[in-house]
Amino acid sequence: MEKYVELEKKFGGQFRETSMLDSDYKDNKVYWLEFAGAVCPICGHKSWCMINVSGTKVICMRVANNHKLSNNNGYLYLLGNKYKVSFDVKAIKPVLTYPRAQDSVLDFFYRSVLLGCPLKKNHRQDLYNRGLDDTMINIHNGRGFGSYYQLDPSVKDNGVKRLEPLFRQIDVSNNIVNNVWINLLDNMSKITHSNYYRHTLWHGVPGFFKFGLHAPRTSKNIPALLNLPIFSVPADGLLVPYYNELNELVAFQVRVDHVSASVTVSKTLPCGDLKVYFNSHTKQYTVNLKPEGAKVRTIASGIAQKDIIDLEYSNMPYQLRVEHGGKYFWVSSAKENGGARGKMPIQVAYNPDIASLDPTKVDKDGNLSERKIIQNYIKQPKSIWLTEGGLKAYIVSMYLPKRFKKDDLDLLGKDVLGVAGVNSYRNFLPMLKRLHVNTVTTAYDMDFQKNKQVKENYRSLISLLKENGYKIRIANWDGSKAKGIDDALVQQLEINFTNVN
Numbered sequence: 275m276e277k278y279v280e281l282e283k284k285f286g287g288q289f290r291e292t293s294m295l296d297s298d299y300k301d302n303k304v305y306w307l308e309f310a311g312a313v314c315p316i317c318g319h320k321s322w323c324m325i326n327v328s329g330t331k332v333i334c335m336r337v338a339n340n341h342k343l344s345n346n347n348g349y350l351y352l353l354g355n356k357y358k359v360s361f362d363v364k365a366i367k368p369v370l371t372y373p374r375a376q377d378s379v380l381d382f383f384y385r386s387v388l389l390g391c392p393l394k395k396n397h398r399q400d401l402y403n404r405g406l407d408d409t410m411i412n413i414h415n416g417r418g419f420g421s422y423y424q425l426d427p428s429v430k431d432n433g434v435k436r437l438e439p440l441f442r443q444i445d446v447s448n449n450i451v452n453n454v455w456i457n458l459l460d461n462m463s464k465i466t467h468s469n470y471y472r473h474t475l476w477h478g479v480p481g482f483f484k485f486g487l488h489a490p491r492t493s494k495n496i497p498a499l500l501n502l503p504i505f506s507v508p509a510d511g512l513l514v515p516y517y518n519e520l521n522e523l524v525a526f527q528v529r530v531d532h533v534s535a536s537v538t539v540s541k542t543l544p545c546g547d548l549k550v551y552f553n554s555h556t557k558q559y560t561v562n563l564k565p566e567g568a569k570v571r572t573i574a575s576g577i578a579q580k581d582i583i584d585l586e587y588s589n590m591p592y593q594l595r596v597e598h599g600g601k602y603f604w605v606s607s608a609k610e611n612g613g614a615r616g617k618m619p620i621q622v623a624y625n626p627d628i629a630s631l632d633p634t635k636v637d638k639d640g641n642l643s644e645r646k647i648i649q650n651y652i653k654q655p656k657s658i659w660l661t662e663g664g665l666k667a668y669i670v671s672m673y674l675p676k677r678f679k680k681d682d683l684d685l686l687g688k689d690v691l692g693v694a695g696v697n698s699y700r701n702f703l704p705m706l707k708r709l710h711v712n713t714v715t716t717a718y719d720m721d722f723q724k725n726k727q728v729k730e731n732y733r734s735l736i737s738l739l740k741e742n743g744y745k746i747r748i749a750n751w752d753g754s755k756a757k758g759i760d761d762a763l764v765q766q767l768e769i770n771f772t773n774v775n
Contacts, residue, residue, distance in 0.1 A: 278307065280359040281329050287311030287320060287538065293608045293615050294346065296326055303368050303609070306333065311536040311597055316351050320538070320597045324348065329357040335697060336727045347697035347731065369611045375478035381522035381634070383479045385416050386458060387505055388513070390441035394421035396531075397512040404665070405764035410672040413629045417523040420513035424506075443504045444487060451487065453502040476503045477612070481526065481605040484612030501612065508603045514665050517622050519708055520633045520648055525619045526605040527664060527694065534599035537578065541593035550594060552578075559594065563587065602694065620705045621664035621692035623671035624651075628689070657687035657713035659749075659759075660702055660735070666760045667692025670717070673763040686715045686747065686771070696728050699735035703742065713745040715771070720753030736774060746774035 278289055289307035296304045306324040314323040316334035324333040333348035341350040374380075393401075393411070401411055401419065412418055422441075445452045455476055462471040476482045484501040507513070509530040516525035537552040537559055546565035552558070561574040573587045583594040607613030623629070628651055631644040659674070661667055667690040674688050689709075693701050696718065706714070716735065722728040739746050749759060750770045756762040762769060 277361075278327070281307070281325070281327070281357075282312060284329060284357050284359065285309075285312035285315070285325070287313060288536065289325065291609065292324060293604070293606050294324070298326070299363055299366075303371075304363065304366055305609075310534075310599060311538065315353065315357065316349075321599070327361045329353065329359045330355070338730065344700065347700065347734075369609065369613070370484075371608060371610075372478040372612065372614050374480070374614055374617060375476075377518050377520070377522050377524050378634075379475060380479055380524045381417070383455075383476060383482065383505075384515075384523045384526065386455075387481075387526075388416060388418065388420045390443075390454070391420040391422050391513060393419045394423075397421045400512060404669055405760065406669060406672065410626075410669075413626055413672070414515065414517070414521070414523075415630075415632065417515060417517070417521070419515060420526075421511075422507040422513050422528060423510045441505075444485065444502055446487075451500060451502075453504075455482075455503045455505075478614045480614045481505050481507065481607050482612075482614065483607040483610035486611075503612075506607070506610075507605050513605075514602070514668075516619050516664050517624075517629075518619065519622050519652055519705065520645065521622075521624065521629065521631055522633055525617075527602045528605060529602055529665070530600075533601055536597050536599075537583075537594050538597060539592065540582075540595040541591065543587060543590055543592045545588075545590070548592065552596075559583070561585070561594070604694075618694055618698060618701065620701055621667045621690075621694075622705065622709075623664075623667040623690040623692060625671055625675060625683075625688040629671065652709055655710050655712050656689070657685060657715065658706070658709065658711045659687045659690040659715045659717055661690060661692050661717045661759055662694075662696050662719065663758075664692050664694060666758055669760040670763060673760070677763050677766070677769075685713075687713070696722075696731045699731055699738065702735070703738065706742075706744070711744065713747070714739055715747045715749055717749040717759035719758050720751065721757055723753070740774070748772045748774060 282288055288311040290310045291305045292308050294306045296306055304327060306326060309320055309323045309325065311320055313320055314332060314334055316332055317323065317336040319336060322335045325331065330353050332351045332353060333343060334351055335348045337349060339349045339351065343350055397419065398411065443454045456473055459471045459473055459475060463469065482503050482505050485504040487500045487502055507528050509528060511528045511530040514527040514529055515523050518524045532555065535554045537550045539548050539550060542548055543563065546563050549562045551560045557578040559576060559578055560572060562570050563573045564570045574585050578596050581596040585592055585594065606615055608615035628648060631648055633645040633648055635644050637643045659670060661670060671690045674683060678686065691702055691705055693699060718728065718732050722732045736746060748771065750772065751762040751767045756765055756767055
């Protein structure tokens with residue numbers, strides 16, 4: 275980004291804005307930046323860690339110190355003036371944002387989003403490949419998976435994608451402006467004869483924000499600029515649903531179709547400066563050399579087949595490294611006018627019998643009978659599984675009844691909680707209490723044995739659970755055959771359990 279050019283030069287790569295506010299700027303919308311190609315000065319990695327806009331503080335997610343942060347479980351480092359850059363806070367233009375809406379409101383709008391963004395064949399195939407079948411995919415009915423594309427990938431002219439929205443939210447024809455969300459609210463008001471579905475109900479729903487549209491001047495009563503609600507996602511991809519304890523749909527992650535990538539020089543040449551041009555889509559790279567006092571010349575080009583590219587110039591070796599961006603992003607509109615910040619929720623993936631219940635369904639007697647069943651289930655003491663990742667938790671919850679007998683499930687748990695990242699383990703605790711859990715079965719990815727940071731967070735989770743009086747079992751399987759518990763269950767691998775005293 276242009277406003278972070280000086281910072282990016284100092285750290286040799288790019289950053290991206292997160293949704294984590296910097297408390298040093300309480301009156302302004304200033305966010306921490308995530309390393310996205312730039313190099314963390316603490317651990318040397320080019321992702322996950324964060325830096326403040328002035329380059330004086332780093333939150334390292336891998337190297338521990340005595341300043342652990344409770345909000346994201348990273349470690350705060352003060353850099354002093356070594357990397358300090360100028361940053362004009364006055365250049366930040368504050369935008370109006372709304373507090374997060376109630377879960378019932380999120381559920382209403384996200385179900386409506388899925389009507390406009392149904393699951394596409396390519397994403398359904400991706401879910402098949404992960405082990406889900408149609409019954410599992412559709413277990414939540416209208417609260418399931420979706421596909422978001424800003425432009426409809428199926429609409430083409432002579433083989434070229436046409437600029438046709440997949441989900442048209444605003445339409446202007448015959449000097450009349452139609453907005454799908456305002457129309458939805460108006461229709462619901464007519465059907466229910468209620469003022470609950472007011473035009474501002476969407477305020478505080480992450481992903482929604484105000485879109486400024488210059489209105490046709492057909493009436494003096496119409497303002498020149500209309501601020502209409504629209505829903506948007508940071509990138510095209512699979513919409514992964516997150517549920518609360520009532521089976522309400524309260525968040526989306528998008529699993530992007532195209533993971534961004536960049537190339538950096540990990541071993542350089544002594545005879546000049548190297549500059550690499552890289553196409554993230556085609557994996558095509560071009561290496562230019564600028565010898566001192568000479569013109570720039572191209573010394574290599576090709577397709578990156580591996581993450582480490584060893585090359586040679588005039589019998590001198592050098593090396594390039596491909597750095598990959600994130601696969602999952604939260605649907606949020608924290609930086610948009612009229613937007614809302616999405617909190618990082620826990621995935622509550624119930625067993626199929628409970629997951630299939632609709633918390634908003636009205637029975638023939640006018641009662642929310644299925645919601646009542648869910649509420650009664652919540653009150654029952656239970657065992658539960660803990661893992662990392664919302665989609666993984668979903669898959670595991672579908673496969674547990676296929677893999678274990680009822681008596682085993684009563685002991686091990688038949689429901690699953692998932693957090694979006696191993697460093698978010700503290701987020702388990704409030705939900706464990708709400709669900710009246712007394713025993714947990716932990717099932718983190720088996721690479722925790724080799725990954726120092728994951729192992730430390732796993733240990734911290736176990737300590738936290740012990741401190742709060744939970745009985746603990748640790749699930750293990752052959753990590754050479756399956757990294758995650760979802761793949762282990764799909765492949766029907768043997769699962770062993772270790773009790774923690």
